[in-house]
Amino acid sequence: MKKILAALVAFAALTAAAPALGADLGARPYYKQPPVYAPAIVYNWTGFYIGGHLGGAFTGSHDFNGAVLSDSSARLLGGVQAGLDWQFATNWVLGTEGQYSWLGKNNLTATFPGGYVYTNDQRGLGSVTARIGYTWGPGLLYVKGGYAYSDNSERLTLAGAPIPFLLDGSHTHGYTVGAGVEYMFAPNWAVKGEYMYYDFGSTRFISPAALVPFGSFHNDDHTLKLGVNYRFNFASPVVARY
Template identity: 45%
Template sequence: MKKILLATAAVLISASAASAADLAAHPYTKAPPLPPAPIYNWTGFYIGGHIGGAFGNSSNSIFLPGAVNNNDGVFMGGGQIGYDTQFSPNWVFGIEANYSFLDTSSTFANRGLGSVTGRIGYTWGPNLLYFKGGYGWADSRFSNGFGGNGGRDGYTLGGGFEYLFTQNWSGKVEYQYYDLGTVNFVGPGPRFVRGNLHNDQHTIKIGLNYRFNWGAPMGAPLAPGY
């Protein structure tokens, strides 16, 4: 009996050692690496279009029929072209030229608004919050006595939010204010009427840009689906 017990114990010990050796033979496998975080880059040229509305202050009117430029608002649409550069992980600087046609039939109102502005923005992920300012111009083409026939110079300020849907397409919502100075008026008719008004405009628009990414860093991992 004693010999049988010793033999059984020896067999069990040998089996345990063999199992341990088998376990040690399997190499450790690392978990697969995580995919790189997506990189959104704003550097490059872009071109796009926009639609929205333009609103004058209630004081932007004169006392002749059809000469009112008030805060009821008119439809606007146009285009923009520009260039952005992302000069640090979270900051973007750009320059943009913009022109908007205004849907107005009045010969006393602005027919279009243009601007050349710089902009500075803060970006996180695909989001960009920005402020802009620079030269503003009104295509007045006045034919009824306004001084500065053909256009009015001034300044513009604004800001907005832009979102990268893909690395080549972005959409934006933007507010822009135009201050075009004081306009002097001499009215037509048997009695010449004189007056002046402050020519300024508030605009709100949505836009879509196509981005060429010329000048963006090469080889950077883009967001999924880009």
């Protein structure tokens, strides 16, 4: 009986000491899940692109020393472009671009005394330019300039019959300058707005002799374009590491 009582007393003592022993072991460790960070997109302008554009072209003022010229100066245009950019610093982009725009019907016509009629149908404008731009992430503001080409179809008639003629210089080749803004709105895709001025110099008749005294006329164009580019260089999202 004494042995049973002793065992019961010992068991009770152990039961009373158990909570204190558990407290000495410390709290269960708590593991917190690390935070999830959204991917950080890095915009990269370096690479090749192709695209298309629509807009309008406006011919500058022309005259042959008082001879009246009639022309449909406002025309629709549409074309294609391709280029290569290099982002050589955090906010700076250097590039080159080739572009061609088909023009709506435009007959620049000059009627001279004696029945001579000169007509120039300008069918297209092309350019090869260099450009430099300032970028802030998805946006790019740029200026450009370089070689320009005008696709002209010219004729001279007398009393309705075509006759040969000679000009003192080609107004097919010239220069262009412009500026624009481009914006990446989705992976691989960008939209742009652009103004370009084309100058093809002045031209005068060398023959026939009857047109030589009328002097020269200037050849220039202003264009406004809206376009879209597919870019092969858009950077994949980069997840920041901590």
